[in-house]
Amino acid sequence: MAEATYPPLDVLKPVAEGVWIVDSGPLRILGMPLPVRMTVIRLSDGSLWLHSPTRYDADLHRAIAALGPIRHLVAPNIAHWTFLKDWQTHCPEALTWAAPNLRQRGQVRRSGLKIDRELADASPPEWDADLRQIVVPGGLGFREVAFFHGRSRTLVLTDLVLNLEAAKMPALLRPVLRLAGMTAPDGKPPPYLRLVIKLRRAAAARAAADLVALNPAVVIFAHGLWFAQGGTERLRRSLRWLGDFS
Template sequence: MANVTYQPVDEPKAVAPEVWVVDSGPLRIAGMPIPVRMTVIRLPDGGLLLHSATQFSFELLRMLEALGAIRHLVAPNTVHWTYVREWQSHCPAAITWGAPGLRRRKAVAEAGLHIGRDLADGTTPEWQDVIETVVVHGRGIAEAALFHRPSGTLVLTDLVVNVEPRKLPLPVSVGARLVGAAAPHGRAPVYARAAFKAGGERAAAAAARLVALQPERVIFAHGRWFESNGAAELRRSLDWLLPG
């Protein structure tokens, strides 16, 4: 199912200064193939941050280590953490960051995933003020968005899904349209929107902060990401969550 993915897969592709994406997959959800993506950011100290790690391979590890030492592994929401455990085993010196509440999930404990730090709003000394974190809290779900200030790049996971129907098998493309996650006007699937919308004013305020960052580009885990006109595209995709 190579057409589902964004070729080439499982190798870093530069998208902005100090920012790369690694397209992978297809990831199968209930047997349905969808593309999946990791974002890599190189920090001022030369170390790498891996956001929403995709499938591990020694070849990918080699390519990433050519860019810098892997120092941070980010599990940014309550779903995108399953590949992090294997990256931990091969990058033992890296700090693993988890979305709020992730460490308390039974499946995480059973998988042996160790969360070293919890993601929180604002900046952290480890990321040397080049990354701002905005946490969007919903009901039973939380997602931590990272904004890389030097490149104007906002990194999300599932707050925006923009899969391209032409790249998917017919049943999946129909499903993507039905749940509102189909390009070119993709949003989070309707069930995810309901969970985040239940976060009320707090979630709406976080969405407004994301748009106020005025990102030049917006990267997310599934589908065609916003390579340009990021702020306007983000405002459209988050219109269901924004205040008013």
């Protein structure tokens, strides 16, 4: 269902100086068509950092490579890794970075995915001059690593905000999505993920407060209508299920 996505698909779209997105999908999750998004950032050394890579496309690869060498492939939580192996095959010099606990998943081990480094609470030397990272914890092994690009005041999330446009979804699903709080303008993660994160509520709320305190102008995430303006206030509203961050 192409209308669930944000065409044109599988092409670079500029967001800010040194920041691009790639819209792709839809993925089908429990029968729901879900748009998906990758973020590309050019680091100060000229190399490229790919957050939650979407499906591999040769033309897209060439367009990204024209911006600089692809050096980092990032799996920011335990759910966003499906397309990494194809990018690894075509970018053999890139390091693959994964959220804590991803490498322990049986499905990941069986896939043959190579994980070079695990993401920690602090940014590694490879990008600490460009990106600050914050780990948002949850129960059952869930971790999401958020990244803040200070020069452009762009916050890059994955599933911590899900902001689907009801009009883009199948009509029968719209009431369910609205009831679940997953629709624009202040979308939240699906109820099951909120429950998982609330298993570590105090720590997750502290991390969420840190994200709001970054005062982002722009907030990008993997699914739905990202916050191109008014990022801080819109983020605050979308995270109200974790606390009041005013």
